[in-house]
Amino acid sequence: MKRYMFMILSLAFIIILGACSTNFGNMRPFDMKNFPEDRSRGPMMMGHGHHNMPLQQSTGENELRIPPILESDKEIGNEVYYTIEAQKGQTEIFEGIQTKTLGYNSSFLGPVMKLKKGQNVHIKLKNSLDEETTFHWHGLIIDGEADGGPHDVIQPGEEKEINFKVQQDRATLWFHPHPKGKTAKQVFEGLAGLIYIEDSKDDPFEYGENDFPLILQDRTFNNQKQLDYQFVQHPDGTMGESLLINGTLSPRLTVNNEKVRFRLLNGSNMRNYTIKLSNNQSFQQIASDGGLLNAPVELKELQLTPSERAEIVIDFSKFKKDEDIKLIMDDGTVLLPFQIKDKGKEVKNEIQEPLTPVTISNEEMQKQVSKEIVLFGMGHHVTINGKKFDMNRIDFTQKKGETEVWEIYNKPDMMGGMIHPFHIHGTQFKVISINGEEPPENLQGYKDTIALDPGDRAKIAVKFEEKGVFMYHCHILEHEDNGMMGQIKVE
Ligand SMILES: [Cu+2]
Known part of the structure; x- marks a missing residue:
């Protein structure tokens, strides 16, 4: 008898829960009060038009945040040890407002982990979230046990160590969570970091000086300026109206009057970006997901779909000093205005050799x-x-x-x-x-x-x-x- 009571009560509970979630499902985020007031574009399209949700232009009011380089815990000969902790935090994305976010070793996003080809890497993975997660190394040649797919769940409060040897040549990779059914939410809330693979060849570019990561992510914030994934999620892929680059809203970047390398990652849940320069000049793509191309490719525009990377070189010395140059989308949306400094040196991007992360003949x-x-x-x-x-x-x-x-x-x-x-x-x-x-x-x-x-x-x-x-x-x-x-x- 008790068992039946329990079953009936559970059933009632499930029905109520179902009703609640359906209700939430119908409350699509097209209620205008849930959007920031300062939207520069026309009204949002509804329903399927969600996927044409325009992106707000960058006004260039905030200098681009450059993620820190992750320091190793220790390094003994060829062995290097790191700790990566998935954690909760609060981040000031809007001036004077704390937004609840997730991050690796910080409140939002993650550091850049620089790994060298040939190194034996040991990473202690810590889950300090309230929910399970995994640590996936996107683009890394690694065995299935350490890859961090949905089988490799780490429970809240737990940790695990993985070990691997870096086998591939220089490339821009990234890491993000991959738990079954929860990847989109955790990435949306801020879990993503970059991995740079380096090798023995000289690199003429210097991080933060003429070498910048650009992690492109679109997000929607509610009227409290919070990231409410339950509210904005869409089964076809969640799009946002606010662009963040490296977590910075409305970014600008001050660059030297020289060749500058950008390591682009489309870290969005579903939005595609076709990027170009506002003066319609060409740039060079030197690397794709897995590393350097056989030769630089001259391009005027470049499409990046979710998770794709590209390393591009823009030669700012070609442009007039006070020329107004911006990174834009093919529809003209401003992603990143540049401010060009007088300072500059001759940078030769002659790091191009045919490379072989895996050799396929x-x-x-x-x-x-x-x-x-x-x-x-x-x-x-x-x-x-x-x-x-x-x-x-x-x-x-x-x-x-x-x-x-x-x-x-x-x-x-x-x-x-x-x-x-x-x-x-x-x-x-x-x-x-x-x-x-x-x-x-x-x-x-x-x-x-x-x-x-x-x-x-x-x-x-x-x-x-x-x-x-x-x-x-x-x-x-x-x-x-x-x-x-x-x-x-x-x-
Ligand atoms: Cu798909």
């Missing part, structure tokens, strides 16, 4: 397709090969050290479909073709994410250097959380 790129991936759907209905993620199901296997050709197809739906950035853990792959054609030059280097338009079909050459179970998924974080993810076991 031309011969291996001629192989037949042996794995097919079909990306499909929108919102809650996203799938890979018709299935949703199941932690207990291995979808593919591959032999360690053996290159296979994967074909990725973004199958359109009745509405047309959307761009899906497809990411594979634990490796850097090479793009063989997109719709049967050679990829553009800046996609011919190593990549860990490839963006596919609806109807696109790409062939990529994939090799894993380490064993374990690895995730592959769409990097629209809400799609990942909605099950657009599979697992490959490398033996």
Whole structure:
């Protein structure tokens, strides 16, 4: 009898809870009072138009925050020890207002972890959040046990140590949480940091002087200027109207009158950015996700989908001293105004050599397709090969050290479909073709994410250097959380 009472009570509780959450679900964030008053653009579009949510221009009132370099706990010969702690905090994003945020070793975002090729790295991972999390090393060649996918959960208050050897050449990677169904929320609230892989070759650029990270993230704040993910989340991917770069709202950057390298990361949940310079001059892309390209590529604009990185060099010495130069989006939205100082020196960005984080030969790129991936759907209905993620199901296997050709197809739906950035853990792959054609030059280097338009079909050459179970998924974080993810076991 007691058992029945308990069941009835639980049922009633679930129904009430359900009703509450439905209510929340209907309270979409289009109620104007939830937006900051100083919106410079027209009214927001509703419903599906959410995905065209415009971004507010940067007014340039705040100097860009430069993340600190993470100091090691100790270094003994080739062994280096770090501690990374996921924590809660408060951050002054708006003047005089504390916003509740998450961060690594700080209240918001994370430091830059510089790792050297050949080093043995030991990282103590601490979870000081109120919820479970994982620590995923995006783009790093690492074994499945240390990769920080949804299997590697660390409970609140607990810690764990991981060890790995840095095998790849210089590159800009990043780290972020990856717990099942909670990645989008935790990244939205601030968990993301950069990893720079360095090697023995000289680097002519100096951090914070003529070498700057730019972590692009869009966020919506409520009328208390808080990040309320429950309120703004959208199953197709959450977009925000406020741009933060390195956590700075309305940033500007003072640069020297010289060549400057920017390491761009699209750290947004779903927004794509096509960047360009306001004077329509070209810049050089020198590296993609996995490291340096074979040669710098001259570009006037560059698209970055969620999780993609690019290193670009802008030569400010080419411009007139008081020229008004800004980094903008293709629709003209100002992302980052620059202020050019007189100071400058001759910087040669001659660090370009063909690099090989993983070596995939031309011969291996001629192989037949042996794995097919079909990306499909929108919102809650996203799938890979018709299935949703199941932690207990291995979808593919591959032999360690053996290159296979994967074909990725973004199958359109009745509405047309959307761009899906497809990411594979634990490796850097090479793009063989997109719709049967050679990829553009800046996609011919190593990549860990490839963006596919609806109807696109790409062939990529994939090799894993380490064993374990690895995730592959769409990097629209809400799609990942909605099950657009599979697992490959490398033996
Ligand atoms: Cu997707």
